[in-house]
Every structure is written in structure tokens, then in C-alpha cells.
Amino acid sequence: MIKIHKLSNNMRAGGQVNILAGRGAVSMQNIADELGVSKVTVSKAINGKEGVSGPLRQKILQTAADHGYVLPDYGQRKARTIAIIMSERFHSGDSGRFYMGMYEHINRELRMRAYSSVMITPNPETLEHDAETIEKPGMFDGLIFLGILDKEVRERIDRIPLPKVYVDLYDVGYRSDSVVTESIYSAYEITKHLIRSGHREIGFVGTLGVTTSINDRYLGYMRALMEKGLKEQERWRIPDRDQAGRAVDLQLPQELPEAFMCNCDETAFRLVRELKRRGLSVPEDVSVVGFDDDIYAGLCEPQLTTVAVDMKEIGRTAVKCMVRRMERTGTENSEGEVYRIPGKLIFRDSVRERKGRMKSEK
Known part of the structure; x- marks a missing residue:
């Protein structure tokens, strides 16, 4: 589309x-x-x-x-047009609300600079046609990759010699700029909140190796545990998606921890639903925290304690990076930078303060 x-x-x-x-x-x-x-x-x-x-x-x-003024177009240049590349599964439905929200912030920043934008949602079947469109001379001035893409799609479009910026994912070749939420420290802080609330048995929900953001959030979670001398239990590390990024059923063990740190709010929402199916209450029996502060944080009952992603700043930074890339010569040979945008902890009702909390942790 x-x-x-x-x-x-x-x-x-x-x-x-x-x-x-x-x-x-x-x-x-x-x-x-x-x-x-x-x-x-x-x-x-x-x-x-x-x-x-x-x-x-x-x-x-x-x-x-x-005043009725018109900027004449002498046929030498058209308005710059940016292609925003994202997976078609993020284009609609609840799972797409997060990325569509981020897309709107990026598009708003582009409009402020009098740029046009085109959303392209390639898949393996349409890839060659979409790539031919993108490669057409004069069609686009730059590419913004938004969110996880099929490996085949990403590698094919990445070869197109246009300025590129990656949003909510990293450029693995470090040739282009990447704009991501700062995940390690934010996950560390929200896991510390669970520990300060008296929890000692804390699991992690997220499939490692699928995205860098999940890996980073896992590292922040592990850092918080190690600082308090707490050990991760592998049985409480629960996959939430397959290697293509599609959601899978959550397979919970019989014995559960006191709390779970989830890599995103959608996963936390599904976890709460599964816990309730087992007859458990959140947060009375198990505390749950998420990440993103998207629609699922508010739909969940109880509403989720989470980390709010600063979409506005991500959009602003991504467009600034794109402008610099387009104005810089030798773009494809220059080294990229990673811009990490801080999140903000949002405290709601999905965490219970357990008895026996140490005064030093308050």
C-alpha cells in the first residue's frame, strides 16, 4: 500500500x-x-x-x-519526497497503532519542512516491484525505515543508493543514522521499581535475538537483577514471538515468579490475559510491567506500569538526521550515528507493593 x-x-x-x-x-x-x-x-x-x-x-x-505568493518551479527541482518503509502488518489494527503513531510524528516533521512523504509497505511478493519504484530516478530523495522488516525486504531496499535513516531499529552496517528509544537504562529503571516494591522473583517476557530493542531491554533487566544479587531463572524467560516477529502463544510454567518485566505493552497485555485465564489476579498474585505506553497500556485491566516512548522527539530527530543526510555528499560512505531517545516511567496499577520491603529500597 x-x-x-x-x-x-x-x-x-x-x-x-x-x-x-x-x-x-x-x-x-x-x-x-x-x-x-x-x-x-x-x-x-x-x-x-x-x-x-x-x-x-x-x-x-x-x-x-x-498573500497569494507562489514559489515558481522552473523545472529544475521538485519538492523533496521521502519514502517511509514499514511492514504491512504495522499498517492497521491494534498492533499497528504504535508504528502508525510514530509514522504520523515523522510525517508531521516532514511537512514542517515542506517535504512530501510516501508510505511503502513491501513484502516478499511485492518486493521487486516496490524496489523498482523506489529506484526510479528522481522519485525519492531519501528513505526512512520504520520498525522491523522482513529480512529479505530490508536487505534488498538497503542496497538502494539513497540517504537512509532507521527508526526503532539499528542499521546493522552502521552506514546510516539510527534513532531508537533508549532501552537498556529504561528497562533497568522499571525492573528496579519492581525490586523496590519488594519483588525478588522476576521473569522476563520477550524473544531474545529477534530485535535489538528486546535484547537491550533484557540487558537492562539483567543489570537490575545483578545489582541486587538476584539470579535470573531460565524457566521464567518466556518467548513472545517467532523469529519473524509474529506473536506466539505465551507458554507459562506451572510455578510463576512474583513479577514479570515484559519487552512491550502488547506482550504485557497478553500476559495479563493469560494469567487471568489461569485464575490469577494482577497485581495481587503477579505484578506486570510493560514498555512503550501504547494503546495496550490503557486497555489492560489493570492499566500497566510502563515506559513511555517519546514519539515526538523520535520523529523530530529522525527528520533532522534525514535532512543532514540529504545535504551531505558521499552519504553512503559516511559512518552513521545512533541517537537514543530517553523514555519516561509511567506508574499505574499493575504493580503490587509486597510486604517485607526493605527501608533502604524505598
Whole structure:
């Protein structure tokens, strides 16, 4: 599926131009004087350059539109268009709400810079056709990979020589920038919350090796346990998906821990449902925490203690990285950076404070 967001002519980004209004030519200096900003600022806003805040950029472009000014397209450049590549399974339904929310934040940041965006959801069957579309000269100026993709899809599109930014996953080749939620420390903090609440037997729900975010959250969980001298029990490490990222039934042992740290809220939601099926209560019998603060955190009964992902900052950072990549020469040969966006702990009702909690842990 392809979803296109196009801009009107009065918001196109092009080369150095004058803005024309009806009968007379009006320069960028005229706009600068009207808004009380510098000519350089107006130029950057019109040409989609860095260094102008989103609201001010929108104000400059809107001022031009209000006065009937049009940015002429001399046939030399079109508005920059970014392809956002994501799995089709994230496009709809509850499982797609998280990534669609992140997509909207990215798209909003692109619009602030007067860029167009096209969502492409390739699968192994449509891969060659989608790749041919992406590779068509002048079709796209950059690619943003959003979330986990089929290995075949990711490797094929990764070979296309366009500027790239990875969101919620890492570029394994370290040639492009990656923007991810900071997972290790956040998982460490939420596991410490379980320990401070008196829990000593804590399991982890998530399939290791499927995504780097699950691995990172497991590392944070393990760090918190080790600091308190607590040992992980392998029987309490519960897979939640297969190697392709598709959800699998949670296979819980007969003997359960006092609490579970889940790698995401959807998994925590399914865990709570399975515990209830067994006749157990959360948090009275077992405490549960998640990660993401997505729709499942609120749908769950009780609502989940979790880590909120800062989607707005992720979107802003991803687009800034893309702009830099497009303006930099030799993009494919430059080394990428990893930008880790901090999350925020959200305390709700899925954790019980157990008796025997030590004063030093309060």
C-alpha cells in the first residue's frame, strides 16, 4: 500500500528563488521584513534547510500563501519526497497503532519542512516491484525505515543508493543514522521499581535475538537483577514471538515468579490475559510491567506500569538526521550515528507493593 502526502505549489521547496505575487515580484527580504526575521531565515525556510524551528517555518510558508505568493518551479527541482518503509502488518489494527503513531510524528516533521512523504509497505511478493519504484530516478530523495522488516525486504531496499535513516531499529552496517528509544537504562529503571516494591522473583517476557530493542531491554533487566544479587531463572524467560516477529502463544510454567518485566505493552497485555485465564489476579498474585505506553497500556485491566516512548522527539530527530543526510555528499560512505531517545516511567496499577520491603529500597 502506498500513501502519499503532497504539498500545494505555494509550499514547494526549490533553489534560490524570488516569490512572485500577482503583478509584482517580491523578494525574500520583503517577507523577512514583514515577519521581523532575517532574510537568511526566510531562505532556509523556503528551501527546507536546517536552522529554522517548525512553527516559524510554517509561519513563513503560511505568510507567503496568505498573500497569494507562489514559489515558481522552473523545472529544475521538485519538492523533496521521502519514502517511509514499514511492514504491512504495522499498517492497521491494534498492533499497528504504535508504528502508525510514530509514522504520523515523522510525517508531521516532514511537512514542517515542506517535504512530501510516501508510505511503502513491501513484502516478499511485492518486493521487486516496490524496489523498482523506489529506484526510479528522481522519485525519492531519501528513505526512512520504520520498525522491523522482513529480512529479505530490508536487505534488498538497503542496497538502494539513497540517504537512509532507521527508526526503532539499528542499521546493522552502521552506514546510516539510527534513532531508537533508549532501552537498556529504561528497562533497568522499571525492573528496579519492581525490586523496590519488594519483588525478588522476576521473569522476563520477550524473544531474545529477534530485535535489538528486546535484547537491550533484557540487558537492562539483567543489570537490575545483578545489582541486587538476584539470579535470573531460565524457566521464567518466556518467548513472545517467532523469529519473524509474529506473536506466539505465551507458554507459562506451572510455578510463576512474583513479577514479570515484559519487552512491550502488547506482550504485557497478553500476559495479563493469560494469567487471568489461569485464575490469577494482577497485581495481587503477579505484578506486570510493560514498555512503550501504547494503546495496550490503557486497555489492560489493570492499566500497566510502563515506559513511555517519546514519539515526538523520535520523529523530530529522525527528520533532522534525514535532512543532514540529504545535504551531505558521499552519504553512503559516511559512518552513521545512533541517537537514543530517553523514555519516561509511567506508574499505574499493575504493580503490587509486597510486604517485607526493605527501608533502604524505598
